[in-house]
Amino acid sequence: MKITETNKKRMIKIFVFFFAISSFSALLIYAFSKNMVYFYTPSQIIKQEAPINSFIRIGGMVKVNSFQKSKDSLKVTFKIYDLNEEINVKYDGILPDLFAEGQGVVMTGKLINNNTFVANEVLAKHDENYMPPEVADMMKEKNGDLSNK
Amino acid sequence: MNISKIANLKFFFTNTKNLSRFLGLFTFILFFFGIYWGLYVAPSDYLQGESYRIMYLHVPAAWLSLQVYMFMAITGFVSLVWKVKIMEIISIQCAPIGAYFTLIALVTGMVWGKPTWGTYWVWDARLTSELILLFLYIGVIALYSAFSDKRQAVKITSLLAIVGLVNIPIIHYSVEWWNTLHQGPSVTKFEQPSMHISMLLPLLYMFLVFNVYFIAVLIKRVQLGIYNREKRSKWMEDYLSD
Numbered sequence: 001m002k003i004t005e006t007n008k009k010r011m012i013k014i015f016v017f018f019f020a021i022s023s024f025s026a027l028l029i030y031a032f033s034k035n036m037v038y039f040y041t042p043s044q045i046i047k048q049e050a051p052i053n054s055f056i057r058i059g060g061m062v063k064v065n066s067f068q069k070s071k072d073s074l075k076v077t078f079k080i081y082d083l084n085e086e087i088n089v090k091y092d093g094i095l096p097d098l099f100a101e102g103q104g105v106v107m108t109g110k111l112i113n114n115n116t117f118v119a120n121e122v123l124a125k126h127d128e129n130y131m132p133p134e135v136a137d138m139m140k141e142k143n144g145d146l147s148n149k
Numbered sequence: 150m151n152i153s154k155i156a157n158l159k160f161f162f163t164n165t166k167n168l169s170r171f172l173g174l175f176t177f178i179l180f181f182f183g184i185y186w187g188l189y190v191a192p193s194d195y196l197q198g199e200s201y202r203i204m205y206l207h208v209p210a211a212w213l214s215l216q217v218y219m220f221m222a223i224t225g226f227v228s229l230v231w232k233v234k235i236m237e238i239i240s241i242q243c244a245p246i247g248a249y250f251t252l253i254a255l256v257t258g259m260v261w262g263k264p265t266w267g268t269y270w271v272w273d274a275r276l277t278s279e280l281i282l283l284f285l286y287i288g289v290i291a292l293y294s295a296f297s298d299k300r301q302a303v304k305i306t307s308l309l310a311i312v313g314l315v316n317i318p319i320i321h322y323s324v325e326w327w328n329t330l331h332q333g334p335s336v337t338k339f340e341q342p343s344m345h346i347s348m349l350l351p352l353l354y355m356f357l358v359f360n361v362y363f364i365a366v367l368i369k370r371v372q373l374g375i376y377n378r379e380k381r382s383k384w385m386e387d388y389l390s391d
Contacts, residue, residue, distance in 0.1 A: 010230045018311055025315045038273045039328045059328060096267030098196065106266075106330050123266045126197070128335040131345040136195030 039106050042085040045115070052111045058087065059106040059125060067101055080105060091119040098124035158234055159384050162375045165368050172365035179358045186351040194348075201348075203261045208336075208352060209359040211254035214282060215317055217247035217363060221289070222314045225307030237303040238374035239367070240310065241293050246366055248286035250359075255279060266330060274323035275331035278316060285313040299378065 003011075039057035040050040050056055060080035067078040075092045078101075089107065099105065104125035109118050131139075187205035194201040221243035228236035258276070259269045270276065289306045296302035324333045335344045342349055379385045 007230050014226060014229060014308075014311065017308070018314070021312050022315050025319075029319070033327070038271075038330065041328065059330075096265075098265055098267075103196075106271075121268075123268055123271070123330060125330055126265050126332050127343075128332045129343045130201060130335060130348050131195055132192030132347060133195040134192075135345055 041082045042080060042087045043082050045087055045111065045117075046085040048114065050111060052113065055108065055110060057106055057108050058111075058117055059104065060087070061104050062099070062101050064101045086115075088116045089119055090116070091122055093120075093122070095122055096124040098126065158238075158375050158379055159388075161235060162372055162379075162385075163388060165372065169365055169368040169372065172361060172368065176358065176362040176365050179361060183351065183355045183358045187355060191348050191351050192345070197265060200261060200264050203257050205351060205355050207254055207257040207261060209356045210250045210257065211279070212337075212356060213359050213363060214247055214251040214254050214279070215320060216360075217243050217250060218282065218285070218310070218313070218317060221247060222307075222310040225303070225310045228303060229307050234378075235371070235375075237300065237307075238371050238378065240307055241289070241303055242367060242370040242374050244286050244289040244293070244306070246363060246370065248283060248290065250363075251279065251283040251286060255283065271330050273329040273331055274327040275320065275329050278320040278323050281316055282313075282320060285309070285316065288313075 039059035042058070042060050044050055045058065050058070058080070060082045063079040063081050063086060067076065069076050073092070074094065075090070076095070077088065077090050079086045079088055081087075091107070091109075099122065104127060106123045106125050107117065107119040108121040111117050183205070188202055191202070191205075193199050221240050224236045224240040224243070227233060228240055255276075258279075262271075263269050289309055292309060293299075293302045293306045296305070321337075323329060324331055336342045336349065336352070344352070376385070
């Protein structure tokens, strides 16, 4: 295919058009990126970046040995953590199948104070690791946990 | 054989009949083995058990939904710059195929999401941007059918396809740029894939199968597109009356 003068002109027009559109959307995304947070992390909450007493989502890993269940109701409490901080969570309802200590969760609810969250809905966040059970057992024996990515 | 010959509508129409039939049959056989490999041979997951197997449809469909879109935009670009008829037809015929792939990715994702996450749908960045992709495909199809002059229509839809190209990196990187419920990439990253090789191989195989399927269906659709555009031309009448 030959590139004639007409082809060149058309190409330039399309490139300019595309450049305009993509910079427009890049700016738009940049401007809204603060408001496009799907969930807050415990570190952000401790740093008081999340509003208290309004509906938000938070996400993190369920802390091992922090899960407590009441005997006569569905009420549960547990802690979630990220790299630096942890938050107490209260929840009254059915947990998803994949919910377990050491697994990720994303929850909707309200912060009642700086480090306590009351959840209305708990969703399990799956990570990107896939392996057969035997391999998982082997890695557990070797490393103590699966977090060696 | 040079490009202008393949780009010739008559040449394409009269020479790809057997190819598309062969590829169609080939897809069927390949798909059968892929399903067997993914659903029976591959081991179950340590955490999700058997439900992860839906990824053998979900992931290739999602990859193809992006790939087909890029293909549609690139052929659209070529048709805008060089006015090659066959590129116009290829570009617009990509749209319905890509829309189906997007729909498959969304529906299988929802079916997987319910047992895994605990919900069918959330408005996180990955799911929302993939839904926008579906609307882009539908937009291209609707815009095309709104014009009676189809060569004019392709000019507009190609531009729309190029505009929508902005969405492609957003879909791909959404899981890294923002906190999303959808997990990060297991395969399409520079480090080692976070998936055991016995699960990864059938996935890559299914990706190949979906590609063969795409080519088979695209050729068939392009033949139809050529027929619709050229049904009144001399060569088509001669060819069909033979």
